[in-house]
Amino acid sequence: MDIVNPALEDYLLAHASPSDDILRDLVEETHQLEPGTTMQISHDEGEFLTMLVQLTKASFAVEVGVFTGYSSICIARGLSEGGRLLACDVSEEWTSVARRYWERAGLADRIDLRLAPADRTLRALPSDEAVDFAFIDADKTGYPTYYEELVPRMRQGGLIVLDNVLRGGRVVDPSAQDEADRAIRQINDTITADSRVQSVMLPLRDGVTLARKR
Numbered sequence: 001m002d003i004v005n006p007a008l009e010d011y012l013l014a015h016a017s018p019s020d021d022i023l024r025d026l027v028e029e030t031h032q033l034e035p036g037t038t039m040q041i042s043h044d045e046g047e048f049l050t051m052l053v054q055l056t057k058a059s060f061a062v063e064v065g066v067f068t069g070y071s072s073i074c075i076a077r078g079l080s081e082g083g084r085l086l087a088c089d090v091s092e093e094w095t096s097v098a099r100r101y102w103e104r105a106g107l108a109d110r111i112d113l114r115l116a117p118a119d120r121t122l123r124a125l126p127s128d129e130a131v132d133f134a135f136i137d138a139d140k141t142g143y144p145t146y147y148e149e150l151v152p153r154m155r156q157g158g159l160i161v162l163d164n165v166l167r168g169g170r171v172v173d174p175s176a177q178d179e180a181d182r183a184i185r186q187i188n189d190t191i192t193a194d195s196r197v198q199s200v201m202l203p204l205r206d207g208v209t210l211a212r213k214r
């Protein structure tokens with residue numbers, strides 16, 4: 001199911017601020033890998049992330065799901081002076097590509113990569129409300145856990161962004177019942193009912209939720 005009419009989607013993509021050589025090369029290199037660019041966020045979503053990080057004036061951000069580093073670059077670029085991004089993933093292979101591009105983008109010194117299951121990395125974070133911005137884009141069955149670990153650690157006004165919350169429209173298809181479908185429906189319902197956050201779901205690419213800690 002198309003979330004947005006494909007012609008309009010192309011039009012939207014063409015009307016975000018232009019990309020740059022680093023991100024273009026990263027897309028091209030990722031295209032050669034086995035999963036290709038299917039897991040990578042799109043250019044307009046990347047611009048949106050940078051803008052959100054800037055608007056929240058974030059200095060400590062957490063990313064769950066690095067892959068080859070596209071979203072990490074977009075988040076790290078938006079951080080305020082001296083800001084840090086804690087980037088969680090389990091793949092040495094894919095994040096080795098990310099590391100090269102972080103270096104090239106001059107961002108390597110502001111990104112801490114943790115190669116471990118993200119639930120473990122998040123649980124090990126201090127419980128004070130220090131996180132300004134978080135982006136969740138990893139294994140879908142983990143979303144409920146990542147969200148629950150992050151909410152108490154967000155500062156007031158901090159923003160959690162979740163990707164793929166529409167799962168290509170599967171969320172409204174009653175026959176779509178795999179583990180990931182159920183986890184995404186669960187987290188979508190949890191967030192809507194969660195009085196700790198103010199939330200909105202946007203039809204950007206595969207669906208993006210913004211949850212702002214009250």
Ligand SMILES: C[S@@+](CC[C@H](N)C(=O)[O-])C[C@H]1O[C@@H](n2cnc3c(N)ncnc32)[C@H](O)[C@@H]1O
Nearest residue numbers: 039040041065066067071089090117118138139
């Ligand atoms: C959709 S991709 C992330 C795409 C990335 N945000 C980008 O812009 O290119 C999902 C990533 O989550 C990682 N992942 C899967 N299970 C994980 C887990 N339990 N903990 C941390 N990362 C995990 C995968 O290795 C993969 O790199």
